[in-house]
Amino acid sequence: MTGGAESSVFRAGEHAPVTPGWTCGTCGAEWPCGPKRRQLLAEYHVDRAMLSVYLGSCLAAATQDLHAPPGTCLQERFIGWLPRGRATT
Numbered sequence: 001m002t003g004g005a006e007s008s009v010f011r012a013g014e015h016a017p018v019t020p021g022w023t024c025g026t027c028g029a030e031w032p033c034g035p036k037r038r039q040l041l042a043e044y045h046v047d048r049a050m051l052s053v054y055l056g057s058c059l060a061a062a063t064q065d066l067h068a069p070p071g072t073c074l075q076e077r078f079i080g081w082l083p084r085g086r087a088t089t
């Protein structure tokens with residue numbers, strides 16, 4: 001256990017994930033919900049690589065929590081929505 005996961009997303013009204021179901025604690029949609037995706041893009045717009053790392057760790061945790069086999073639609077849900085092709089800010 002490294003405890004390296006950031007806790008900064010767990011703020012009231014911030015569309016934080018509710019485990020183990022991985023639904024949004026604010027709007028109840030599948031996490032990351034639309035508002036959360038926009039928040040993440042705004043929060044990490046200068047460091048898109050870190051956002052990928054963060055979402056990857058969320059995907060790994062959700063895969064375990066939801067007992068989903070790797071490479072399923074969860075990957076699309078957590079990472080597939082990320083804008084691609086531009087590494088510049």
Ligand SMILES: [Zn+2]
Binds near residue numbers: 015025026029035
């Ligand atoms: Zn939400």
